[in-house]
Amino acid sequence: MGEPLVCVGVIAGPHGVRGQVKVRSFTATPGDVAAYGPVRDESGTRRFTLRLHGAPKEGVVVASLAGIADRDAAEALKGLRLYVARSALPTAAEDEFYHADLVGLRAEGMAGETVGTVQAVQNFGAGDVLEVAKAAGGDTLLVPFTKAAVPLVDVGGGRVVIDLAVADAPADPEAAR
Secondary structure, eight states: OOOOEEEEEEEEEEETTTTEEEEEEOSSSGGGGGTTSOEEOTTSSOEEOEEEEEEEETTEEEEEETTOOSHHHHHHTTTOEEEEEGGGSOOOOTTOOOHHHHTTOEEEETTSOEEEEEEEEEESSSSEEEEEEETTOSSEEEEEOBTTTOOEEETTTTEEEEOHHHHTSOOOGGGBO
16 A cells, blocks of 8 residues: 555636636645645546645635646546645644544543544534444444543554543533644
8 A cells, every 4th residue: 555645625626718727625724735746636647736826715726737728628627636645744733633644543432442433524613523433333423523522642553532421512612622
Protein backbone atom coordinates (compact mmCIF):
# COMPACT_ATOMS: atom_id res chain seq x y z
CA MET A 1 0.00 0.00 0.00
CA GLY A 2 1.29 3.49 -0.88
CA GLU A 3 1.52 6.61 1.20
CA PRO A 4 -1.75 7.62 2.88
CA LEU A 5 -3.76 10.23 1.00
CA VAL A 6 -5.97 13.01 2.35
CA CYS A 7 -8.87 14.40 0.35
CA VAL A 8 -8.50 18.20 0.19
CA GLY A 9 -11.38 18.98 -2.16
CA VAL A 10 -13.75 17.89 -4.87
CA ILE A 11 -14.43 19.37 -8.30
CA ALA A 12 -17.96 20.78 -8.07
CA GLY A 13 -18.34 21.55 -11.76
CA PRO A 14 -17.18 23.79 -14.60
CA HIS A 15 -16.82 27.55 -14.36
CA GLY A 16 -17.11 29.41 -17.64
CA VAL A 17 -16.16 28.09 -21.07
CA ARG A 18 -12.34 27.99 -20.88
CA GLY A 19 -11.91 24.87 -18.77
CA GLN A 20 -11.89 26.43 -15.32
CA VAL A 21 -13.50 24.43 -12.52
CA LYS A 22 -15.15 25.16 -9.19
CA VAL A 23 -13.46 23.25 -6.39
CA ARG A 24 -15.17 22.72 -3.02
CA SER A 25 -12.27 22.92 -0.61
CA PHE A 26 -12.07 20.70 2.47
CA THR A 27 -9.14 22.64 3.92
CA ALA A 28 -9.51 25.02 6.88
CA THR A 29 -8.60 27.93 4.61
CA PRO A 30 -10.26 27.24 1.23
CA GLY A 31 -7.37 28.62 -0.83
CA ASP A 32 -5.04 26.08 0.75
CA VAL A 33 -6.53 23.40 -1.49
CA ALA A 34 -3.71 24.37 -3.89
CA ALA A 35 -1.02 24.99 -1.25
CA TYR A 36 0.31 21.45 -0.80
CA GLY A 37 1.56 20.79 -4.31
CA PRO A 38 -0.12 18.94 -7.15
CA VAL A 39 -3.36 17.13 -6.37
CA ARG A 40 -4.26 13.71 -7.70
CA ASP A 41 -7.22 11.41 -8.03
CA GLU A 42 -7.54 8.58 -5.50
CA SER A 43 -5.73 6.06 -7.70
CA GLY A 44 -2.88 8.50 -8.36
CA THR A 45 -3.18 8.11 -12.13
CA ARG A 46 -4.29 11.69 -12.79
CA ARG A 47 -2.35 14.64 -11.35
CA PHE A 48 -3.18 18.32 -11.56
CA THR A 49 -1.60 21.56 -10.49
CA LEU A 50 -4.33 23.96 -9.44
CA ARG A 51 -3.97 27.64 -10.36
CA LEU A 52 -6.51 29.63 -8.36
CA HIS A 53 -8.46 32.59 -9.74
CA GLY A 54 -10.04 35.16 -7.46
CA ALA A 55 -10.99 34.87 -3.81
CA PRO A 56 -12.77 31.81 -2.41
CA LYS A 57 -16.50 32.15 -1.86
CA GLU A 58 -18.29 29.96 0.70
CA GLY A 59 -15.59 27.29 0.61
CA VAL A 60 -15.42 27.15 -3.19
CA VAL A 61 -12.46 28.27 -5.28
CA VAL A 62 -12.21 28.70 -9.03
CA ALA A 63 -9.17 27.03 -10.56
CA SER A 64 -7.62 26.15 -13.87
CA LEU A 65 -5.84 22.87 -14.47
CA ALA A 66 -3.17 22.18 -17.08
CA GLY A 67 -4.62 20.22 -20.01
CA ILE A 68 -8.23 21.21 -19.31
CA ALA A 69 -9.07 23.86 -21.90
CA ASP A 70 -12.84 23.81 -22.44
CA ARG A 71 -16.12 23.47 -20.60
CA ASP A 72 -16.73 19.88 -21.74
CA ALA A 73 -13.37 18.72 -20.33
CA ALA A 74 -14.10 20.58 -17.08
CA GLU A 75 -17.61 19.07 -16.88
CA ALA A 76 -16.12 15.58 -17.24
CA LEU A 77 -14.18 16.15 -14.00
CA LYS A 78 -17.27 16.96 -11.93
CA GLY A 79 -17.27 14.91 -8.73
CA LEU A 80 -13.55 14.06 -8.92
CA ARG A 81 -12.08 14.02 -5.42
CA LEU A 82 -8.67 15.66 -5.12
CA TYR A 83 -6.01 14.18 -2.85
CA VAL A 84 -2.54 15.02 -1.57
CA ALA A 85 -0.08 12.82 0.28
CA ARG A 86 -0.57 12.97 4.06
CA SER A 87 3.11 13.90 4.41
CA ALA A 88 2.53 17.10 2.37
CA LEU A 89 0.24 18.52 5.04
CA PRO A 90 1.56 20.55 7.97
CA THR A 91 1.83 18.90 11.35
CA ALA A 92 -1.39 19.34 13.30
CA ALA A 93 -1.18 21.52 16.39
CA GLU A 94 -1.49 19.96 19.82
CA ASP A 95 -5.06 18.74 20.38
CA GLU A 96 -5.87 19.13 16.67
CA PHE A 97 -6.35 16.16 14.38
CA TYR A 98 -6.85 15.50 10.72
CA HIS A 99 -10.07 13.60 10.09
CA ALA A 100 -8.06 11.12 8.03
CA ASP A 101 -5.95 10.31 11.11
CA LEU A 102 -9.05 9.56 13.22
CA VAL A 103 -10.86 7.29 10.77
CA GLY A 104 -9.98 3.67 11.45
CA LEU A 105 -8.94 4.17 15.08
CA ARG A 106 -10.18 1.64 17.63
CA ALA A 107 -12.75 3.17 20.01
CA GLU A 108 -12.46 2.03 23.60
CA GLY A 109 -14.51 2.71 26.70
CA MET A 110 -13.01 4.17 29.87
CA ALA A 111 -12.27 0.68 31.24
CA GLY A 112 -10.44 -0.35 28.05
CA GLU A 113 -13.29 -2.37 26.55
CA THR A 114 -13.64 -2.28 22.78
CA VAL A 115 -16.58 -0.14 21.67
CA GLY A 116 -15.92 -0.22 17.92
CA THR A 117 -14.04 1.61 15.18
CA VAL A 118 -14.18 5.26 14.09
CA GLN A 119 -15.80 5.15 10.64
CA ALA A 120 -16.09 8.87 9.91
CA VAL A 121 -15.97 12.35 11.37
CA GLN A 122 -19.18 14.27 10.72
CA ASN A 123 -20.17 17.87 11.34
CA PHE A 124 -23.85 18.71 11.21
CA GLY A 125 -23.29 22.32 12.26
CA ALA A 126 -22.82 22.00 16.02
CA GLY A 127 -19.26 20.64 16.04
CA ASP A 128 -17.44 17.50 15.03
CA VAL A 129 -18.98 14.10 15.83
CA LEU A 130 -17.21 10.74 15.67
CA GLU A 131 -19.23 8.07 13.91
CA VAL A 132 -18.29 4.79 15.54
CA ALA A 133 -19.26 1.40 14.10
CA LYS A 134 -20.07 -0.71 17.16
CA ALA A 135 -17.98 -3.85 17.59
CA ALA A 136 -21.14 -5.77 18.50
CA GLY A 137 -22.77 -4.73 15.23
CA GLY A 138 -26.01 -2.87 14.82
CA ASP A 139 -26.36 0.87 14.66
CA THR A 140 -23.47 3.28 14.72
CA LEU A 141 -22.71 5.39 17.75
CA LEU A 142 -22.43 9.17 17.29
CA VAL A 143 -20.04 10.69 19.84
CA PRO A 144 -19.49 14.45 20.23
CA PHE A 145 -15.80 15.10 19.61
CA THR A 146 -15.24 17.00 22.83
CA LYS A 147 -12.61 16.52 25.53
CA ALA A 148 -15.34 15.41 27.92
CA ALA A 149 -16.72 12.70 25.62
CA VAL A 150 -13.37 11.73 24.06
CA PRO A 151 -10.77 12.38 26.76
CA LEU A 152 -7.95 10.58 24.94
CA VAL A 153 -6.93 10.53 21.29
CA ASP A 154 -3.89 8.32 20.74
CA VAL A 155 -3.27 8.34 17.00
CA GLY A 156 0.10 6.60 17.39
CA GLY A 157 -1.50 3.89 19.52
CA GLY A 158 -4.40 3.54 17.09
CA ARG A 159 -7.18 4.35 19.55
CA VAL A 160 -9.56 6.87 21.04
CA VAL A 161 -11.08 6.54 24.49
CA ILE A 162 -14.75 7.39 24.82
CA ASP A 163 -16.53 8.24 28.06
CA LEU A 164 -19.83 6.58 27.20
CA ALA A 165 -21.63 8.27 30.11
CA VAL A 166 -20.72 11.68 28.72
CA ALA A 167 -21.21 10.64 25.09
CA ASP A 168 -24.88 9.86 25.79
CA ALA A 169 -25.46 13.19 27.56
CA PRO A 170 -26.53 16.37 25.71
CA ALA A 171 -23.55 18.11 24.13
CA ASP A 172 -22.00 21.15 25.82
CA PRO A 173 -20.74 23.50 23.08
CA GLU A 174 -18.30 25.08 25.56
CA ALA A 175 -16.47 21.76 25.89
CA ALA A 176 -15.69 21.46 22.17
CA ARG A 177 -12.09 20.71 21.17
